[in-house]
Amino acid sequence: MRLILVGPPGAGKGTQAARLVEKFGIPQLSTGDMLRAAVAAETPVGLQAKAVMDAGGLVSDEIVVGIISDRIAEADAQKGFILDGFPRTLAQADALAQMLADSGIKLDAVIELRVDHSKLVNRIINRAEEAKAAGQPVRKDDDPEVFKQRLEAYNRDTAVVIPYYEKNGLLTVIDGxxxxxxxxxxxxxxxxxxxxKV
Structure with a gap:
């Protein structure tokens, strides 16, 4: 089972990915986690990424795809995987398609958790207020202004991959x-x- 989970921040991708990991016994591949692991393991791609990050730059699509390619070749990903937070752009979606084709692997589905963005902001504000009321620290991501910026970035950059997968017949929309x-x-x-179907 090879899946991509798509949706804005706060849509519940992390919660659902954790349940899928448990159900199917396949890893959730978060690009941030994979980058840190590749850097720590000092793989050739990890060393490239480290040099870019140390210089304060953004890691290129080529490096990110290289890290994903290395990761899906590992034993625990042979039965499948869940990509979370990738691809974020059309260039990454194209690079991923090429990398999977080169490896003889195909995606099974792209699942979009579709949510009402205005209600999503309210959900985050409520979550922050509940944390404050309970005397707990408010997650940095739950600051409404920070959250709105992340939502804008998602709408500007990542939402464009949805029509790409829809056109390829891989997209399923679920009410998040x-x-x-x-x-x-x-x-x-x-x-x-x-x-x-299999």
């Missing part, structure tokens, strides 16, 4: 505003249909 268990049930229904 439902209760968590309902979202999980919808994702499982989509994936069980894929299993039947």
């Amino acid at each position: 505003m439902q209760a968590i268990d309902e979202v999980t049930a919808d994702i499982n229904a989509v994936l069980s249909k894929l299993d039947e």
Whole structure:
């Protein structure tokens, strides 16, 4: 099962990915985690990434795809994987498609958790207020202004990959505003249909 989860920050991708990891026994591949691991392991691509990051630059698509390519070749990803936070741009989507084709691997599905952005901001504001009321620290990402900036960045950069996957017939849209268990049930229904096709 090779999946991509797409959706804005706060849509619930992390929660759903964790449930899929448990259900299918496949790894969730977060680009941030993979970058840090590659740098720590001092792989050739990791060393390239470290040089760019140490210079204060943004890691190129080529380096990120190289890190993903190395990671999906590892034993635990042979049964499949969940990509979270990648691809973020059309260039990355193209590079990923080429890399998977070169490896003889195909994506099974791209699942978009579609949410109402105005309600999403309210959800984050409520989460921050609940944390404050409980005397807990508010997550940096739950600052409404920071969150709005992340949402704008998502709409500007990442949302463009959705039509790309729709055109390729890989996209399934799920209502991310439902209760968590309902979202999980919808994702499982989509994936069980894929299993039947295999």
